[in-house]
Amino acid sequence: MFRKSLMLVVGAVAFILAVNGCGRKANEQGTIRIAAVAPTTGAQADVGQDLVNGIKLAVEEKNQKGGVLGKKIELVVFDDAADPKEAVSVAHKISSDSTIVGVVGHMNSGTTKPATPIYSEAGLPVVMPVPTNPEITKQGFSNLFRVPPTDLDQGTDVARYALDRLGKKRFAIIHDSTAYGQPLAEVVRTTIPKFGGQVVSFDGISEGDKDFRALLTKIRGSNPDALFFGGIYNEGGLIAKQAKELGLKVQFLAADGCFGDKFVEIAGTSATEGVIMSFIAPDEKISDATRTFAEKFRQKYGGIKAFAPLGYDSANILMNGIEKAGKPEKKAVIAALHSPDFRYSGVTGESHFEADGNNSRRTVYFFIVKDGKFRPV
Amino acid sequence: MLTQQLLNGIAIGCMYALIALGYTLIFGVMRLIFFAQGEICMVGAFAALGILHFLGWREPGGYPVLIVALVAGVMGAVATGIVAERLAIRPLRRAARTKQLIASVGVSMILQNVVMLEVSTENISFPQLLPDAAWTLGTAIISPVQAFIIVCSVLLMLILQWLMRDTRTGLHIRAVAESVQTAELDGINVDRTVMLTFVIGSVLAGFAGVMMAAYDGIAKYNMGFLPGIKGFTAAILGGFGQPAGAMVGGLALGLAETLAAGYLSSAYKDLLAFAVLVLVLVVRPSGLVGKG
Numbered sequence: 318m319f320r321k322s323l324m325l326v327v328g329a330v331a332f333i334l335a336v337n338g339c340g341r342k343a344n345e346q347g348t349i350r351i352a353a354v355a356p357t358t359g360a361q362a363d364v365g366q367d368l369v370n371g372i373k374l375a376v377e378e379k380n381q382k383g384g385v386l387g388k389k390i391e392l393v394v395f396d397d398a399a400d401p402k403e404a405v406s407v408a409h410k411i412s413s414d415s416t417i418v419g420v421v422g423h424m425n426s427g428t429t430k431p432a433t434p435i436y437s438e439a440g441l442p443v444v445m446p447v448p449t450n451p452e453i454t455k456q457g458f459s460n461l462f463r464v465p466p467t468d469l470d471q472g473t474d475v476a477r478y479a480l481d482r483l484g485k486k487r488f489a490i491i492h493d494s495t496a497y498g499q500p501l502a503e504v505v506r507t508t509i510p511k512f513g514g515q516v517v518s519f520d521g522i523s524e525g526d527k528d529f530r531a532l533l534t535k536i537r538g539s540n541p542d543a544l545f546f547g548g549i550y551n552e553g554g555l556i557a558k559q560a561k562e563l564g565l566k567v568q569f570l571a572a573d574g575c576f577g578d579k580f581v582e583i584a585g586t587s588a589t590e591g592v593i594m595s596f597i598a599p600d601e602k603i604s605d606a607t608r609t610f611a612e613k614f615r616q617k618y619g620g621i622k623a624f625a626p627l628g629y630d631s632a633n634i635l636m637n638g639i640e641k642a643g644k645p646e647k648k649a650v651i652a653a654l655h656s657p658d659f660r661y662s663g664v665t666g667e668s669h670f671e672a673d674g675n676n677s678r679r680t681v682y683f684f685i686v687k688d689g690k691f692r693p694v
Numbered sequence: 695m696l697t698q699q700l701l702n703g704i705a706i707g708c709m710y711a712l713i714a715l716g717y718t719l720i721f722g723v724m725r726l727i728f729f730a731q732g733e734i735c736m737v738g739a740f741a742a743l744g745i746l747h748f749l750g751w752r753e754p755g756g757y758p759v760l761i762v763a764l765v766a767g768v769m770g771a772v773a774t775g776i777v778a779e780r781l782a783i784r785p786l787r788r789a790a791r792t793k794q795l796i797a798s799v800g801v802s803m804i805l806q807n808v809v810m811l812e813v814s815t816e817n818i819s820f821p822q823l824l825p826d827a828a829w830t831l832g833t834a835i836i837s838p839v840q841a842f843i844i845v846c847s848v849l850l851m852l853i854l855q856w857l858m859r860d861t862r863t864g865l866h867i868r869a870v871a872e873s874v875q876t877a878e879l880d881g882i883n884v885d886r887t888v889m890l891t892f893v894i895g896s897v898l899a900g901f902a903g904v905m906m907a908a909y910d911g912i913a914k915y916n917m918g919f920l921p922g923i924k925g926f927t928a929a930i931l932g933g934f935g936q937p938a939g940a941m942v943g944g945l946a947l948g949l950a951e952t953l954a955a956g957y958l959s960s961a962y963k964d965l966l967a968f969a970v971l972v973l974v975l976v977v978r979p980s981g982l983v984g985k986g
Contacts, residue, residue: 358815359815359816360815360816360817360914361816362815362816363816494961520959520960520961521959521960521961522960522961523961523964526960527910527912527917528702528706528909528910529960530702530952531699531702531703531951531952531953531954531955531956531960531963532955532956532960534695534698534699534702534956535695535699535955535956535957535960537695537698538695551817551912555910555911555912558911561826562826562828562835562837563698563835564828564835579817582819583817583819583911583912585822585911587826
């Protein structure tokens, strides 16, 4: 009797193990898992969700065409809430999951910077869709691939645009003291005197501040003809609005962090008229590739808000890297993306990575706000 | 430039003063620091936002629309204040002070989380209600919102002073503040008086909340937190438990913060403003207007 029941138990356990084992194996063979990280909640959820939607669209299309290496891609979305602490915990979660072979993310420089050492330790290929802080690719890691230009390019281009094309001379600069805004503002600050302009003030604010009237009043006293803000649309929109309220007559300039309808929504249409903004993706009407993408995206998710094209391209770059590697293994994917003949031509242009992981294409696009809409210039 | 900075500082200071008055009044009758005061502000702003969305007003609607928004905001704040007092504070009236304090922190967390989860985690733009047109005062520009905030805050403070000094309700509040037992023996309904104090505090907070959202142009679930802390600071700065102190403290804090941002560093403005607080408390522990 005892022996019989023991056999039964052993048999049952063996059966469960076998079934589970088979199930797992089938799952592993069936899909390739990649992670997407962006702030889908919190103060930057609007553009974060836009980025994720771009990534989703790329994965869906790839799967409709039969996936990668004959397997479907499974996308796992994580939320870092644009918070560096949260980003670190997400990075640990992703790194400890051995079934994930690559990451598309994060959105902010401030979240990417503390997360990258963790991914590097785990040997995970990371395709960065939006972060522009130059320091990220100077850490000596070989697993990072950046799709947009860095702020060395963006900051220089913004400064030169204002000096050469707009003929501005006296600049007031404000930054939001983050890993994105401050270095960007520093680049603008060092570029301006080299080309004949003058920086009349340079100030930091805290992310989350809402009343900038004291600072803007001070800036008004130094009589600038241009105001550059390095930061995100929440504060940028309020600065544009309050500057107008205080009668500050300046050309307002900002970069990719302020790009999008939320900026206009916060500042109001009249305060944004004529604002010049640099961006790291082209206008949706610039080429066939951008038009096709914009149309497909509109049908599925409504209009593009900001970073969707970059998410779309970044996800495709990672999936093409897996394809080129010939196997879904982290090390092979990193080698494939580094190989000199890896090229990807997408919505934001052609991508090809240099030894440090930066994109060899460094185009910065310029937009002007007219009647609350972003138009290419 | 100084005139402009003083104007900026007074406008912010008025809002701190209104919140500080709420802290001080409630502390006066209950010896309780009701930490949810900032969140009552936030609820007021969202109630105003709700009515504006419901009525479909998004563009400058002028003073009538602003009044409607203010009334809705104040009503929302008062309703929240009453519910919070009834459910979280009154049951603990005879418990230790620390328990009431924790309960008020709890109310603050609950309100923030409810709005965060049920409404939005993002900044919501608050419709511009008053026209752009501004008045100039020498080199300074005073916007209609700033003027409205300053004028209404002064009016509210005058009304409050009259209420406290010349009405029966004010007398009851002062009596309970003096001694709960004596007031009870004199036949004053203490529960009702405490409730009324919360109502007055919530009216002030709700008003401050709507004006804050209109001034900044945005509302967010955590918008009340920092002003709440600053209102509390202002109450301490002026001398806790005294309405006049709260007003002086609010204005002093608003001015300190603005002048620090304007003349020293905008990133360090909170640090400098709070350094002033510590300094005042070290030199004058009873606050700017405190006795003894």
